[in-house]
Amino acid sequence: MRRSDTNACVVDTHVWLWAIAGDENRIGRRARRVLSQCAIAYVPAIAQWEIASLVANGRLQLAAPLDEWLEIAAGAGAFRIEPLTSAVAGMTAEIAAEGFHADPADRLIYATARVMGLPLLTGDSEIRAFEARSPQRRSRHVVWN
Numbered sequence: 001m002r003r004s005d006t007n008a009c010v011v012d013t014h015v016w017l018w019a020i021a022g023d024e025n026r027i028g029r030r031a032r033r034v035l036s037q038c039a040i041a042y043v044p045a046i047a048q049w050e051i052a053s054l055v056a057n058g059r060l061q062l063a064a065p066l067d068e069w070l071e072i073a074a075g076a077g078a079f080r081i082e083p084l085t086s087a088v089a090g091m092t093a094e095i096a097a098e099g100f101h102a103d104p105a106d107r108l109i110y111a112t113a114r115v116m117g118l119p120l121l122t123g124d125s126e127i128r129a130f131e132a133r134s135p136q137r138r139s140r141h142v143v144w145n
Contacts, residue, residue, distance in 0.1 A: 008118050009042070009118050010113035011120075012123070013051060014026075017060075028143070043080065082112055084108065088108060091111035
C-alpha cells in the first residue's frame with residue numbers, strides 16, 4: 001500500500017480543516033509548502049469522526065451542516081479520504097509498542113502516513129515528539145515548521 005512514489009501526503013485533521021477554511025497561514029511553513037506540492041492529500045477517515053466530535057461538543061462551527069460539509073471537504077481540491085485498512089490497524093499496535101501516546105485518532109493518523117510511506121503534515125506536539133524520539137529514525141514522516 002505504499003504510495004511514496006507519488007507526489008502525495010497525509011494531513012492531520014487540523015491541517016485539513018484550516019486548508020478547507022482558507023486559513024493556510026495557521027499551517028507550518030514547511031507543511032504548507034509540502035501541501036501545495038501534493039497532487040493528492042490523503043485524509044485518514046478518522047478525521048471525519050474528529051470533526052463530527054468537535055461539532056457535537058460545540059468546539060467547532062462549520063459553514064454548512066456537518067454531513068454536507070464532510071461530503072464537500074472530502075473531495076475538495078486534492079483531498080481524498082483514506083479508509084482504515086488492516087495494515088493501518090496493525091501499525092497502531094506497532095507504534096503503541098514504540099511508545100506512541102494513547103489517543104486512538106492520533107495513532108490512526110500517524111499509522112496511515114507510516115504505512116503509506118508518505119509525509120504527515122501535522123502541528124500536533126505529541127505526534128512530533130514521538131517522531132523525534134522514534135526508533136524509526138531512518139524514515140521521518142512528520143512535517144511542520
